Amino acid sequence: MMRAARYYGKEDIRIEQIPEASTGPHQIKIAPAYVGICGTDLHEYLGGPTFAPVEPHPVTKDTIPITFGHEFSGVIREIGAAVPQGRFHVGQKVAIQPTVYCDACGACRNGAENACYSGGFIGLSGGGGGLSDAVVVPEGAVLPLPDNVPLDIGALVEPLSVAWHATEAARGSLTKDSTVLVLGGGPIGLAVVQCLAAKSVKKIIMSEVAAQRQKFAREFGAHHVLDPKTYDLAAMSRQLSGGDGPDVVFDCAGVPASLNTACTAVKARGTVVNVAIWEKEVPFQPNMLTFKEANYTAVLGYQRKDFEAVIENLANGHLKPRRMITGCIPLEDLIEKGFMPLIHEKERNVKILVEIAPQLEKVDSLTA
Numbered sequence: 001m002m003r004a005a006r007y008y009g010k011e012d013i014r015i016e017q018i019p020e021a022s023t024g025p026h027q028i029k030i031a032p033a034y035v036g037i038c039g040t041d042l043h044e045y046l047g048g049p050t051f052a053p054v055e056p057h058p059v060t061k062d063t064i065p066i067t068f069g070h071e072f073s074g075v076i077r078e079i080g081a082a083v084p085q086g087r088f089h090v091g092q093k094v095a096i097q098p099t100v101y102c103d104a105c106g107a108c109r110n111g112a113e114n115a116c117y118s119g120g121f122i123g124l125s126g127g128g129g130g131l132s133d134a135v136v137v138p139e140g141a142v143l144p145l146p147d148n149v150p151l152d153i154g155a156l157v158e159p160l161s162v163a164w165h166a167t168e169a170a171r172g173s174l175t176k177d178s179t180v181l182v183l184g185g186g187p188i189g190l191a192v193v194q195c196l197a198a199k200s201v202k203k204i205i206m207s208e209v210a211a212q213r214q215k216f217a218r219e220f221g222a223h224h225v226l227d228p229k230t231y232d233l234a235a236m237s238r239q240l241s242g243g244d245g246p247d248v249v250f251d252c253a254g255v256p257a258s259l260n261t262a263c264t265a266v267k268a269r270g271t272v273v274n275v276a277i278w279e280k281e282v283p284f285q286p287n288m289l290t291f292k293e294a295n296y297t298a299v300l301g302y303q304r305k306d307f308e309a310v311i312e313n314l315a316n317g318h319l320k321p322r323r324m325i326t327g328c329i330p331l332e333d334l335i336e337k338g339f340m341p342l343i344h345e346k347e348r349n350v351k352i353l354v355e356i357a358p359q360l361e362k363v364d365s366l367t368a
Helices: 039-047 157-169 187-198 211-220 233-240 256-265 304-315 331-344 358-362
Strands: 002-009 012-018 027-036 071-079 093-096 135-138 142-144 179-183 203-207 224-226 248-251 271-274 295-298 325-330 351-355
Touching (some): 002 331, 012 331, 027 358, 142 304, 157 187, 187 211, 233 256, 331 351
Parallel strands (some): 179 203, 179 248, 271 295, 325 351
Antiparallel strands (some): 002 012, 027 351, 093 142
16 A cells, blocks of 8 residues: 545545555556646646546546646656566656657647647546655656756656747747747746756746746846836837847746737747646737737647756756755645645745655665
8 A cells, every 4th residue: 555645626635545556567666756736736626627537538547536746756666577678777766757648649640649639647637646655657758867867856857848848849939049038937937947048048038927936037047037017028028139029939827918918029920839728718819920920839748858858958957947946845745835835825936846755866776
């Protein structure tokens, strides 16, 4: 038996004892060390189930209750018999790419498994989760962490990969000489700033209301931080970009005002990248883009190449996200000291990590 944070529905998460899953031939059993609490987890807690399946998920076949936790790192405990020898070893530090996909639909066949028609995430769609003492995942979900990337930082690979994927979507418009506007200083917006800084982008402008998040944005690499209540963002970003407007705008806010600002601010033939998940329909005037021949694109999650790039940039020091971690708590305090501060004091927090087994950082591969 093992501990697990089980999601039953709105405002109902229970720390329970459940059986450990067995390891299939193409699977790997992970002992989670650190798990990040995501905004999606908070949405499920406050108003779900939305992503959590109430009917058998087409890939995992699970229904609620499910084990939560999709942003996590850990060490390998057991390796399935059909996993190629030498690829992994017991005790190895790893990060988990939690993408669930069918590998058969049109999206998967076209190399867009992150947009699988039946997709989801380990820790949201069933298939176990990081908020437990053990989780079994497909071998393809496991990415080794270099020795100089500690396990707590390994739990940040997932949200940083969302941001990295977003910056890659703007590749045609994004260069080191670009001016970029990031709308929204939540965890993903701040991660986008870090990824842009890692790519040595010349001018990064952040729009954020909360004073503490403005401070975070400066620390993470934003060159200019603007309060949208004080400034006309479109006018100011044009001024800061020499009059043309930003080459790229990342909308990480997902509110009507940010959509308007993004499309108004972006330069002619520039690119707006929607990173946000929207909760409501919004009015939209396409001429804001049409009259500038500007591009509007959207991103969802990440792919393996994004995880690999993030891990590489953590190892070489181009990404330095430690200040994203604003708290560490034990599993038993998940709601009181994890969810509640992120709901009621979100301006003061970026990422709260749940410590499942922090001692695993010191586990020797021969004794794991």
